[in-house]
Amino acid sequence: MSKQDRIGPVRPSRRRVMQQGAALSAAGMLGAPFASSAFAQGDELAPYRSAKIDWKQAAGQEITVAVIPASYFENLISLQPQFEALTGVKVRFEKVPPGQIRQKAVLDLSSKTATYATHAADPMYFPLYVANKWVDPLDRYLGDAKLTDRAWFNYDDIIKAWREADSVDGKPYGIPYDGEVTVQVYRKDLYDAKGLKAADTLEQLVANAKALNDPGNRMYGLALRGFAGAGQNMYIYPSIFRSFGGQWFKDKVLTVNSPEAVAALTWYVDTLSAYAPPAVRNWNWPDIADAFSQGTVAAYIDAHSSAAVITNPEKSKVVGKIAYARWPKGPSGKRVTSIWNWGFPINAALSDKAKAATWLFITWAASAETQARTSWKFAGPAKRSGINRVSLWKSPEFAAAMKGAGDNFIPAALESLEHDTDVDWRPRVPQWPAIGDTMATAVQAALVGQKKPKEALDEAQARIAQIMKG
Amino acid sequence: MATRPARSLAAQERRFALALLVPALVVLLVTTTVPLVYLAWTSLMRLDLAMAYLSGFAGLDNYVKMGSDPRFWNSLVLTGIYTASTVILQVVIGLALALLVLQIPRGQALLRVGAILPIVLAPVVVGLFWRTLVLAPDFGLVDLVTRSLGLGSHNWLGDPDLALISVIAIHTWQWTPFAFLVLLASLATLPPDVYEAARLDRASAWQRFRHITLPLIRPAVVMVVILRTMTALSAFAAIFAATGGGPGSATEILNLYAYRTSFTELNLGYGSSLAMVLLAITLAISFLMFRLRRAR
Numbered sequence: 074m075s076k077q078d079r080i081g082p083v084r085p086s087r088r089r090v091m092q093q094g095a096a097l098s099a100a101g102m103l104g105a106p107f108a109s110s111a112f113a114q115g116d117e118l119a120p121y122r123s124a125k126i127d128w129k130q131a132a133g134q135e136i137t138v139a140v141i142p143a144s145y146f147e148n149l150i151s152l153q154p155q156f157e158a159l160t161g162v163k164v165r166f167e168k169v170p171p172g173q174i175r176q177k178a179v180l181d182l183s184s185k186t187a188t189y190a191t192h193a194a195d196p197m198y199f200p201l202y203v204a205n206k207w208v209d210p211l212d213r214y215l216g217d218a219k220l221t222d223r224a225w226f227n228y229d230d231i232i233k234a235w236r237e238a239d240s241v242d243g244k245p246y247g248i249p250y251d252g253e254v255t256v257q258v259y260r261k262d263l264y265d266a267k268g269l270k271a272a273d274t275l276e277q278l279v280a281n282a283k284a285l286n287d288p289g290n291r292m293y294g295l296a297l298r299g300f301a302g303a304g305q306n307m308y309i310y311p312s313i314f315r316s317f318g319g320q321w322f323k324d325k326v327l328t329v330n331s332p333e334a335v336a337a338l339t340w341y342v343d344t345l346s347a348y349a350p351p352a353v354r355n356w357n358w359p360d361i362a363d364a365f366s367q368g369t370v371a372a373y374i375d376a377h378s379s380a381a382v383i384t385n386p387e388k389s390k391v392v393g394k395i396a397y398a399r400w401p402k403g404p405s406g407k408r409v410t411s412i413w414n415w416g417f418p419i420n421a422a423l424s425d426k427a428k429a430a431t432w433l434f435i436t437w438a439a440s441a442e443t444q445a446r447t448s449w450k451f452a453g454p455a456k457r458s459g460i461n462r463v464s465l466w467k468s469p470e471f472a473a474a475m476k477g478a479g480d481n482f483i484p485a486a487l488e489s490l491e492h493d494t495d496v497d498w499r500p501r502v503p504q505w506p507a508i509g510d511t512m513a514t515a516v517q518a519a520l521v522g523q524k525k526p527k528e529a530l531d532e533a534q535a536r537i538a539q540i541m542k543g
Numbered sequence: 544m545a546t547r548p549a550r551s552l553a554a555q556e557r558r559f560a561l562a563l564l565v566p567a568l569v570v571l572l573v574t575t576t577v578p579l580v581y582l583a584w585t586s587l588m589r590l591d592l593a594m595a596y597l598s599g600f601a602g603l604d605n606y607v608k609m610g611s612d613p614r615f616w617n618s619l620v621l622t623g624i625y626t627a628s629t630v631i632l633q634v635v636i637g638l639a640l641a642l643l644v645l646q647i648p649r650g651q652a653l654l655r656v657g658a659i660l661p662i663v664l665a666p667v668v669v670g671l672f673w674r675t676l677v678l679a680p681d682f683g684l685v686d687l688v689t690r691s692l693g694l695g696s697h698n699w700l701g702d703p704d705l706a707l708i709s710v711i712a713i714h715t716w717q718w719t720p721f722a723f724l725v726l727l728a729s730l731a732t733l734p735p736d737v738y739e740a741a742r743l744d745r746a747s748a749w750q751r752f753r754h755i756t757l758p759l760i761r762p763a764v765v766m767v768v769i770l771r772t773m774t775a776l777s778a779f780a781a782i783f784a785a786t787g788g789g790p791g792s793a794t795e796i797l798n799l800y801a802y803r804t805s806f807t808e809l810n811l812g813y814g815s816s817l818a819m820v821l822l823a824i825t826l827a828i829s830f831l832m833f834r835l836r837r838a839r
Contacts, residue, residue, distance in 0.1 A: 176806050183592055201809075205595045299701075301789045303807075352680045354701035354790055504593040507808035518791025523703040529791075532613065539608075540593075540808075 118159050120442040124225035126218075131430035132161025138434065139178065139192035141415070142168040144381070144455035145251045146193065148447035149438055156437050162430040171304075175506070182207035187422040190431040193415040194247050195304070196238035197505045203241045204503040208418040211245040214432045226436050230462045232414075237496040239416035247416030248439045251459040254494070255312065255411040256485045258365065258379070259372035260285075261396040271398035275316065275340065278372075278401045282348035285371040294348035296364060296373040297341065300357040301517035303509025304413075309374065310516050311499045312411045313337045316403025321500040327537055329512060330530035336404075338526040342519050354521050366391060374400065376413065377486040378458050380478040395479035399489045410493040414461070441465060449474035463487075507540045579822075586819045590812035605816035615817065617792055618800040622821075625711060625796050626775040632715045633771050634764060637722025642752075644723075645730050655727070658720035666717065670784025673713045674700060678785075700786050703793035710782050710794050714775065722767045729763035730756070762836065769832045776825045797821045 121128065140146040150166050157163060167189070169177050175195055181188045182202065194202070202208045214220050215228055228236070231249055239247035257271055257278075263285055264270065272278035282294025298309045317340070319333035328334075345353055350364060362382040364370045366389035377397070383389050400408045417435045419428055437443055441462055448457040449470045456474045465471055466487050475482055500508060515533035519526045589601040609615045644654055661669070677684045678699035686696050699709045733756065741751050757764075779798045782788065788795035788803060795803070798821060805814025 179592060179809060183595075201593055205592070301787065301791070351696075351698045352701060354698060507593060507810060510803060510807045514789070514792055517789055518703075518793075521701060521703055521790040521793070523791040523793055536612075536614070539612075540810075 117155060121159055121437065121440070124222040126220060126222050128160045128433060130219070131426055131433055134427055134430035135163040135165065136190035136427060136430050136434060137165045137167055137188060138417075139167045139169050139174060139189045141171045141174055141193055143171075145378075145447065145457045145459055146415075148451050148453070148455065148457055149250070149443070151451075151453075152443065152446060156434065159437065160430070160433050162433060164434060182420065182422070185422040187420055187427075190420055190423055190427055191417040191435060193250070194239075194418050196235075196247070196414055196416060197303070197499060197501065197509065199239060199241050199246050199416075199418070200501050200505065201503040202418060203246055207421055208246050209421050209428065211248065211419065211432075214419070215245070220429060220432055221436060226440060227462075230441070230464050231439065232461060232463055232466075232490055234412050234490050234494050234496070235414040235416070235461065238412060238414060239418075240496075241501075247418040248435050249414040249416045249461045250438050251457060252412065252414030252461060253376040253378045253459050254413075254486050254489045255309070255375055255400065256377050256489055257372060257374050257398040257400065258383070259396055259398070260365075260368075260391060260394055261480060262394040263371050264396075271396065272401040275313075275401045275403050279344055279348070281372065282344065286348045291369050293350045293364075293370050294372065295344065296349045296353050296356065296361045296370045297345060298357055298361065298375065299345060299349075299354040299517065299520055300360075301513040302357070303506065303513055305357050305513065306516045306520075307499070307509050307513045308411050308413070310338070310341060310512070312400060312409045313341055313403065315409035315498050316400070316405060316407050318403070318405030318407070321497065327500055327502065327508070327541055328534065329515075329537060330527070330534040333405075334530055335527045338516060338519050338530060341516070342526055345520060346522075354517065363388075377482070377489075380458060380475075380482060381455065384477050384479065392477075393479075397479060397481045397485040399485055400493055408489075408493040409498055410489040411498065412490065412494050414459075445470070458486075502541075504540050508537055511536050511540070582815050583819060585812060586816035588812045588815075590810075590815075592809035592811065601812065605813050606820075608813065609816070609820070614792060614795070614800060615797075618795050618797045621707070621793075621795060622776065622797040622824075624707070625714070625778070626772055628711050629714045629718070629775045629778075630768055630771045632711070633719045633722045634726075634767060636715070636719050637767070638726050638764070640719070640723045641727040641730055642756075644727060651727075655724060658723055660720075661717045662720050664717065666778075666780035667784045669713060669717050670781035673709070673716075673781075674785045678709055701790055703790055706786050706790055706793045710785060713781050713785060714778060717781065718771060718774065722771065725763055725767050726760060729760045733759050765832065765836045769829060769836070772828055772832065773825055776821065776828070797824075 140150070146166075146168075153164055153166070169192075174193060175198060178189060178192045178194065179198075179201075181192075183205070199208075215223070215226075228245075228248075232252065234254075235249035235252045236245065239245060239249055259271060259281075264281070267284050269281050269284060270277075272281055278295065284294075285292060286294035298305050300306060314334055314337040317333045317337040319331055319337060321327060321329075323331065350356075350369065353361070356364075358375045358379055359382065361370065361373050361375055362379040365373055366383050366385075368390050380395075380397075383395060384392050386392050400410045402408050417438065419431050419435070423431060439461060441464065444457075444460045444462055444465055448460050448465070451457070458475060458478070460466065460471065466483065472483060499505070502508065511533050515524075515529040518524045519529040523529075524532070586605055587600065587602060588598065589604065590598050644651060647654070664672075675683075678686070680686055680696055680698050680701070683699070685699060690696050697705055700706050737755055737759075738751060741755055746754070777798060778796065779802065782794055782796065782799060783802070786794045788799040792800075797817060801814050801817035801821060804810050804817060808814075
């Protein structure tokens, strides 16, 4: 097979350049100046071919995958030719902005049009998907020796907290591709100057914020997400709620206005009102990371992956002054971190052949090799920090790739993932889309002073009772 | 005998004309009437994707539910405030500008072209533009002005009251030029002799405006009010882009509430009934205003 056949004559793509580079280096090693690209390709795919399955079993299928336009998916998309060469399955990636991907997926799944073979799924949507039988349980696929080489794929190596978040009643419905965990991010230099340490409790977090807060000099003590949304302020508030000892379910009834909830929301409102930039009410994580990069915020709690923004030397003024720590403990003595992952489910409306092709895509994307190739082996500047496997998190290569992030980056994130979360840190019910939105509105209404925390939560409770009743 | 073939020829032609019209009518039916009927039908269903197993015919349940839904009433009140204030502001400012511009001897054409600019912008663009460049605290244009005037920096879209004022300002900014252009055109056609007579009778400027100008341009004003009311009631994109209905539910007009219910909360049945209520309100108000227009 000639290169022209496979790639087309127009412009040398990144793939072609890489491939030629690989071919050249392989040729150099072997001393054969005209090694074919087919050889390089075989070499490139060797780590996958060691799996004892027939990668070509669904050759000729075409699948569409919806992802969000983010660097961690861009890295995956750049490897698409490798997947197509490996399996003979054609993949079409559709980039959907994060604000719309849930709706698009739900519309596709509910109308059974089978447009998206798989999509980057919000873990909180799995209960909804499963209640409607829109996605396939994946234990079948994992257990099928024809489709999965268990030892090679090593599902149990994937981070447990994310696996559980993509499972319902112990059955996996999505395979995590990329994930994140929230940690304290703080300015080491400012903390050291005042003799402060990373907060171990929420009280200390407030004390630290107070010590550094100096709005006159455009320096604010702390920032947390204030923008309303199930994935914005309702990504952070649940952790505070749980660390105040809150439980989502009381006698199997979803309860959001318990005394712990009121205390947690009051803490959130008071702390942000006192020590955060006023605009935080409308801030999502990129705004917070930007402010931190500009040196106007001393600490924040958000996703570990925001490190990519604050350590970007082109945009950040605080590179080299950053350190990380786990969430502070709440009054209950518990640390509760917020976790997230983009998992891939299988659309139940697909044909069996297409399902097999989709599963091959998912195992390829979630495999240790692809994870490494989209992280430290990736040629571009964006090395993914949300890799899905414990073994990779503990690898020296990952540590080397992440060493620019700052002090204690990997330990803080990994310990948080292993110890500071459980699957129910948010209420996992099919009605989550409505509940998340209702709560997000209530939390923001309290933050901006439209309502008192208790009043806001009482109203949310009344609405949620209505929603759960249907 | 001679007329019969002619009549059947006419009938034939009518039939042919009808046949030619059918595709257009079908397209119209499929794209406008069918979705509307489907919306009305959906509003009578319990259709909540989060609880699909409960789906079924629900009669008027969705409408009954609104009675005890505080967010619905909140959105209804906001819709009222938003519509009334934007329409009044547009007409008052538009009319004032038109009267002013009428006095300008030269360059009217240039002003007219300039006035069209906000109208041709997509509302989403307008919302984003105001959110990021005009109203952002610290470096937004409005904030710059208020700070230099010593009025301090404000969180224009983050404070519940200011946010409502802000979205009203955004809508007014975008659509006042429409009122301005229509009223300017209408003013330009007024007969000068009436004014001359009034001046001879020593009518003051205010009297001339009150007793001559206003009655003469009344049809144009009513037309503007009707058109602007319909647009304001169905406003969506600019608010969605600027605040998303927030903070909290401070700018969540009925249209946004219907959207959030349908597509964020996935409760399509209830969302459809909310949209039907908005449709009913729009129809009722338009009907009343058309009556008003005919009244004199």
